[in-house]
Amino acid sequence: MELDGKVAIVTGGASGIGGAITRVLTRRGARVVAVDIDADAGAALEADLGDAVAFLEGDVAAKETADAAGALAVERFGRLTSLINNAHASRQKMFTDLTEEDWSLSFDTGLLATRNFMLAAYPELRKEGGSVVNFGSGAGLDGQVTQAAYASAKEAIRGLSRVVANEWAGEKIRVNVVCPIALTPGVANWRDAYPQMYDAVVAKIPLGRFGDPEGDVAPIVAFLVGDDSAYMTGQTLMADGGAIKLH
Numbered sequence: 001m002e003l004d005g006k007v008a009i010v011t012g013g014a015s016g017i018g019g020a021i022t023r024v025l026t027r028r029g030a031r032v033v034a035v036d037i038d039a040d041a042g043a044a045l046e047a048d049l050g051d052a053v054a055f056l057e058g059d060v061a062a063k064e065t066a067d068a069a070g071a072l073a074v075e076r077f078g079r080l081t082s083l084i085n086n087a088h089a090s091r092q093k094m095f096t097d098l099t100e101e102d103w104s105l106s107f108d109t110g111l112l113a114t115r116n117f118m119l120a121a122y123p124e125l126r127k128e129g130g131s132v133v134n135f136g137s138g139a140g141l142d143g144q145v146t147q148a149a150y151a152s153a154k155e156a157i158r159g160l161s162r163v164v165a166n167e168w169a170g171e172k173i174r175v176n177v178v179c180p181i182a183l184t185p186g187v188a189n190w191r192d193a194y195p196q197m198y199d200a201v202v203a204k205i206p207l208g209r210f211g212d213p214e215g216d217v218a219p220i221v222a223f224l225v226g227d228d229s230a231y232m233t234g235q236t237l238m239a240d241g242g243a244i245k246l247h
């Protein structure tokens with residue numbers, strides 16, 4: 001299969017887009033360490049996917065979680081070739097209402113977790129080359145209101161990704177960014193609570209719908225994990241139905 005021999009860490013890998021990535025990567029032959037704070041979702045994932053997945057319960061904001069994930073990949077699957085920094089928690093408030101705690105939540109689970117997992121993965125990734133996929137957002141590119149803490153962290157992740165793509169290119173470690181729009185269970189709750197806002201967002205998506213986590217977003221991540229994208233690094237890929245065109 002296309003991803004035979006790949007071993008990936010997927011943060012937030014038990015549900016939402018991360019859960020879809022875990023499923024698609026394992027279906028295509030990869031082995032996955034799924035890291036998540038949701039123990040129930042992790043147990044369900046392990047019951048479903050069996051030996052192809054190792055679940056690690058942990059908060060990505062803690063550096064120890066990143067170190068434990070790297071160690072678990074080697075212990076269970078013998079190596080680590082890929083890292084998907086997908087988890088990111090944040091609160092939506094107007095800029096003047098954001099507290100120090102709100103800023104810390106977004107930067108600790110977003111930028112610093114991405115940094116810590118990249119550092120923890122590096123000793124293994126450099127052995128035979130590898131692929132890192134980090135997550136940005138149209139909220140950062142577009143400057144969406146109420147998203148100051150989240151958008152700032154997301155754009156910092158894109159900057160970090162470009163620098164490290166250049167620094168690690170010589171070791172054949174690629175670093176790319178995906179900016180998705182996807183109808184996760186959380187987004188579905190928001191749609192049900194604010195149907196008019198949901199319709200307004202859909203109206204700005206040329207392909208006319210939110211993406212499906214498993215059908216639309218995870219395959220783009222699988223492409224970046226696999227060798228078909230061997231000549232791509234430092235890029236931002238918009239998995240958003242055409243909502244934003246990067247220049």
Ligand SMILES: NC(=O)c1ccc[n+]([C@@H]2O[C@H](COP(=O)([O-])OP(=O)(O)OC[C@H]3O[C@@H](n4cnc5c(N)ncnc54)[C@H](O)[C@@H]3O)[C@@H](O)[C@H]2O)c1
Nearest residue numbers: 012015016017036037038059060086088135137180181182
């Ligand atoms: N869904 C979208 O339309 C959309 C749009 C733009 C960007 N994104 C980005 O895509 C990524 C995935 O989004 P999603 O909608 O699937 O997210 P989500 O909120 O559904 O959460 C995904 C998973 O992350 C886990 N998680 C949350 N905080 C964690 C923590 N501190 N430590 C470990 N695990 C944690 C959750 O338990 C869940 O299983 C995120 O980086 C998000 O910012 C999503």
